Amino acid sequence: MTRYDLTPGARATLAMQDQIRRAACDNHGASLVETPVAGFTLLTRTTIDDALAGIRAAVAARNTASAEIRRYAEQARGSGRSWDEIAEALGIRADDHDELPAILAFCLVVENRPLPFRESFHRLDAWWRCESCDQQVRDHGPFDGHPAHNESGHAATCRRHAAEVAASRIEEF
Incomplete structure (x- = not known):
């Protein structure tokens, strides 16, 4: 290979x-x-x-x-496999979590519970190319009601982003 x-x-x-x-x-x-x-x-x-x-x-x-x-x-x-073996097949490692991998595997598979989320210092963002201005945009999510705070990277002349910002200003009044 x-x-x-x-x-x-x-x-x-x-x-x-x-x-x-x-x-x-x-x-x-x-x-x-x-x-x-x-x-x-x-x-x-x-x-x-x-x-x-x-x-x-x-x-x-x-x-x-x-x-x-x-x-x-x-x-x-x-067929006799343990929850530890299933956890390994799922990619659940003891180093990554405080809980035992076997317990996490059971909760994920049987109870449909997500794996524990570790808070990060920085919020994760989505990245996408805007079809209006053809720029790479960093999307911080819909947590702030104003599009200018939620997305960065649009071209200054981006019509789509300008329309979203204008619409949010109208909603403020």
């Missing part, structure tokens, strides 16, 4: 992403489109024209994956 070969995990991820795109098209009305890769003139990537259809398809995939995780965990327990 060379350093350019994909790992089995990376290949599985790409296959799942492809299935989600197909489900968005087949079940939610999206169409495949080629979009340019930022910073390259000739490279494109396949995506869909309706991101909300992609979200719907990904939610269905997530829910299916959750059900399959539980089914396989129960199968593993039936």
Whole structure:
């Protein structure tokens, strides 16, 4: 295996992403489109024209994956595997949490409880390219009611962002 070969995990991820795109098209009305890769003139990537259809398809995939995780965990327990072994298969490590991995695995799989969230000094952000101004935008989330505080990186001339800021000012009055 060379350093350019994909790992089995990376290949599985790409296959799942492809299935989600197909489900968005087949079940939610999206169409495949080629979009340019930022910073390259000739490279494109396949995506869909309706991101909300992609979200719907990904939610269905997530829910299916959750059900399959539980089914396989129960199968593993039936064949004599421990909750520690299941935790390892789930990627739950003792170093990352205060609780025992076996307990976390059980709570995640059976009770559908998320793993404990560790507070970070910085809030995590989303990053996306604005189709109006073609700039990389840092999205801090909808925690502040004013769009100028929630997003940074738009071009000064971005019509979409200017319209959102203007609309929020109207709502203030």
